[in-house]
Amino acid sequence: MKIKLFYFARLKETLNYSTEDLTLPDEPYTILKLKALLAKRGDTWGQMLMGKLKVRAAINHELVDDHASIADGDEVAFFPPVTGG
Amino acid sequence: MKIKLFYFARLKETLNYSTEDLTLPDEPYTILKLKALLAKRGDTWGQMLMGKLKVRAAINHELVDDHASIADGDEVAFFPPVTGG
Amino acid sequence: MSVRVQLEDFDVGFEISQLRKSHNSIGAVVSFVGLVRDLNERDTVTQLTLEHYPGMTEKSLMAIIAQAKTRWHVEDALIIHRVGPLMPNEQIVLVAVTSAHRGDAFSACEFIMDYLKTDAPFWKKEITPQGAHWVEVKSSDDMAKNRWNNKN
């Protein structure tokens, strides 16, 4: 399946990625499984997505937790806890 | 002792008095005792000050209860519960 | 800290910008504006008249702000209350509070309004097509004030 990925704030800056199109194997994917997959890209990715840093995720503009399922065509985003207002 | 009296809102309108200078016998006076004295002026006064209508009192611009003591030179005011804001 | 009782209308944006001046550690401004509603329980209100007790009004409003300052971190606070004739939808009262933190600003502003409603000597008279009458006190206002006694 194909998804669109977005990174924001500290993640975007550190990973040096703001968005990418990703093709995943055709099997069930949760946010956690996606994070584990991306973490294999290298130390920085591992630290950013699976490390001490709290990471929040959204699917199609809705905040979700690690167990949320990803579907074909979804827009998935990773970012730090928000600090607006 | 001499005091200055003020009436506001429904009291002012019904009693047809907004302010008056009053000389009281030289003996201790509380708000309640003053109300009882004024109530003797007639039915309307009695109804307004000692009747069902809730009356609030202030001495020198401070809200007080029936037991507050009045001193020479005080400014005393009677009015209904407030409805501003 | 300032309080004003006036016949004239006020400009919320201008008042807030004035209140913020010369304070650099303000993170939050909470303001409340009270308006004349054109519907009351009984009739359609065509006009309102606000009477007050000059001298006591200012003193009681200052005392309410002072009390709020003992409970929350308040940088500055302003109360403007209008008197005289008012039409439906007109502004009656403005309470604005600045603080370093939003929680303090919200609590202090609501506290000031709740106390103003029960302690400040203003009286509303409504003029309706059926005649004029003094506005009755609402028990919800006493309840609103009293709940501050059970809160820190």
Added chain:
Amino acid sequence: MSVRVQLEDFDVGFEISQLRKSHNSIGAVVSFVGLVRDLNERDTVTQLTLEHYPGMTEKSLMAIIAQAKTRWHVEDALIIHRVGPLMPNEQIVLVAVTSAHRGDAFSACEFIMDYLKTDAPFWKKEITPQGAHWVEVKSSDDMAKNRWNNKN
């Protein structure tokens, strides 16, 4: 109900007057303005940059207003949140709520701010003489949000 995410500053007085238009049963307007403070925990902030997630931001702000409307009587509500570079003392965010009653307006406005602080995808980066850093999350913001779960 409307939300805006913009680079430009906003005029609180104008926004409130727009929000009031075409509503006759408004008795209360509560507004919150958040400002850039020039002091944070560590250093003197010389500038702030606000990043956001376009699309999700608007959706999450609308969802927060919708949630407030299920809990309180809200006549109308507005959120304006700025993004991009901001200087100390500049306005960051406006939340304004109109209602028939002041209690509803206060609660809904504070609820919206508390949820915005934890759920709306904005991120602040502070630029200080010592360098730039992303603002850390405050646990007090989670606490501020969570207390609404224990209230009616």
